Amino acid sequence: MDGIAQVVRGLPKFDDPNLLIGAEGASDAGVYRLRDDLLIIQTVDFFPPLVDDPFVFGQIAAANSLSDVYAMGGEPTTALNIVGFPDNQLGLEILSEILRGGADRVQLAGAVIVGGHTVRDTEIKYGLSVTGIATPDHLMTNRNARPGDALVLTKPLGTGFVTTAYKAGRCPEATLAAAVESMIQLNVIGRDAARQAKARAATDITGFGLAVHASEMAQASDVTIELNLDRIPILPGVDRLAERGFKTRASASNRRFAETLVRVEGKPDPIRRELAFDAQTSGGLLISVPDDKAESVVENARALGALSACVVGRVLERQPKSLILS
Numbered sequence: 001m002d003g004i005a006q007v008v009r010g011l012p013k014f015d016d017p018n019l020l021i022g023a024e025g026a027s028d029a030g031v032y033r034l035r036d037d038l039l040i041i042q043t044v045d046f047f048p049p050l051v052d053d054p055f056v057f058g059q060i061a062a063a064n065s066l067s068d069v070y071a072m073g074g075e076p077t078t079a080l081n082i083v084g085f086p087d088n089q090l091g092l093e094i095l096s097e098i099l100r101g102g103a104d105r106v107q108l109a110g111a112v113i114v115g116g117h118t119v120r121d122t123e124i125k126y127g128l129s130v131t132g133i134a135t136p137d138h139l140m141t142n143r144n145a146r147p148g149d150a151l152v153l154t155k156p157l158g159t160g161f162v163t164t165a166y167k168a169g170r171c172p173e174a175t176l177a178a179a180v181e182s183m184i185q186l187n188v189i190g191r192d193a194a195r196q197a198k199a200r201a202a203t204d205i206t207g208f209g210l211a212v213h214a215s216e217m218a219q220a221s222d223v224t225i226e227l228n229l230d231r232i233p234i235l236p237g238v239d240r241l242a243e244r245g246f247k248t249r250a251s252a253s254n255r256r257f258a259e260t261l262v263r264v265e266g267k268p269d270p271i272r273r274e275l276a277f278d279a280q281t282s283g284g285l286l287i288s289v290p291d292d293k294a295e296s297v298v299e300n301a302r303a304l305g306a307l308s309a310c311v312v313g314r315v316l317e318r319q320p321k322s323l324i325l326s
Contacts, residue, residue, distance in 0.1 A: 021072075026216040027142055028071040028204055031134075033200060039134045043068035044246040045206075046082045046127025050163045050281060051180065054094045058101020059184040061126045064206065064282035066109050070187040071133035071196065071204040073140035076109045081116025084125035097213045098126050109186055142213075144201035145221040149315040150294035154190035154301050155284025156181050156308040157210060157275045158238030165246040175237035182235065183282040185305065190285030193301035193309070203226040205283035209254040211276040211323060214286060214313075215261045221288075226313050226324040229272040233308035234315055242271045242278075250279035263321040276325060284308075288315055 008023050020039065029043035045065045062079075069076045081102060085095050095118075107111050111130070116200040117183045122168050145151075162179040163173035187204060194202055201221065202214050210227070218225040254277040264273070284306065289297050299310035316324075 015086060022116050023139060026220065028068040028095060030077070031139065037135055037143070039136060039139060039195035041072050041074040041132040041134055042130070043134060044082065044127065044129040046125050047281070049124050051166065054097035055101040056180055058098040059105050060180070060282055062105035063129055063184050063186055065128035065130050066105065066111070067187045067204045067206070067282060069130050070191040071202050072132070072134065073138040073191060074132035074134035076106070076111040076130050077116045078131045079097070079106050080129040081113060082127050082129060083116065083118040084121030084123070085118060086122060086124070087120060090124070094243065098124070102126065102128065105184065105186065105260060109188065120291065122228065125174065138195060140200055140202040141265055142203040142217040143220040144216055145223050145225070145288035145315045147223055147315055147317045148291055149201070149288040150291045150311050151225065151227070151313040151315065152287045152289060152294055152297045152301070152309060153205070153210070153232065153284055153312045154187070154193070154306040154309045155185070155205070156233040156235045157278055157280065157283070158235035158241070159183055159281045159283065160248040160278040161238050161241040161246045162235060163281065164248050165241045165244070168246065169247065170244070171241065172237055175235060175241070178235050183251070187285050189301055189306045190287060191306060193297045193306070194285065194287045194289065196300050197289050197297045199271040199287050199297070200290040201288035202285050204285050205280045207250055207279045207281070209251065209277045209279055210286070211258050211262060211325070212254050215258055215322045217286065222318055224316045224319040224322055224324060226316055226326060227276065228313055228326055229268040229276060231310060231312045232272060233310055234272070234275055238275070239271050242274055247274070248279045250275045254279060258323065261322040263324050265324055265326040268325055
């Protein structure tokens, strides 16, 4: 993370009054104003397979790519496939299933795939470049968390532990099935629940893990965030996988990046503390909302299908550390 941030800081700055959100600030997507009443949101993401089933992999990758638009309060409209595929080693029927899985999630989102680009690679990679739209009233960013807000998380943690154990052939089928169901679920659920409460701040939880994404929200909003680890929902069986050490390599780098930003209070459960740094794929939304509206966000998210949604923390006035784990 430090290396990428250093590279981005060295890039030219774009001076355009219509560029509302660019690469700075660790936002989930870029936002450009087309008209006073219309914004476009742009994002891109892709990665190697996490599961063997190509259709399911396509679903997961597409849901993950669409998530950034939802995290910004937007509506996905168009998508481009991005593919790396070893067609000299694998049959094209595998690629067909991956693309079919991606199209399944894009159609569910009410968007359209307008094309894409494919290159020969030594391993499979797939994802989407997504364009969405939003009105200024619906835009959410990670910059608008306010002291006194409550924090709602819409999906359980643990996909990093699950996929690592799966690659080692040690993941129980029920645990894998629960993780897949979570990863293919579209974050339109969290967006709609946040929109009903007129929330103005959100971020999606992906590869940097809950702790780092929460720290980014805290820094962007000039506040401190406190997460109650006992409240954080986790996938069934993940605690046992964590005990066995099925961590992603990203978990260690996430912890190193956040260690100067985090204060630990009390004696939180070590497994749940580890889960805070677990790299997620297609994780849920972390929504900052006025405290008196938090329960309605939870109820609405659960009613829409995000059954693990719950309040996991609060927003405090700025303190020396960006994040408190308790």
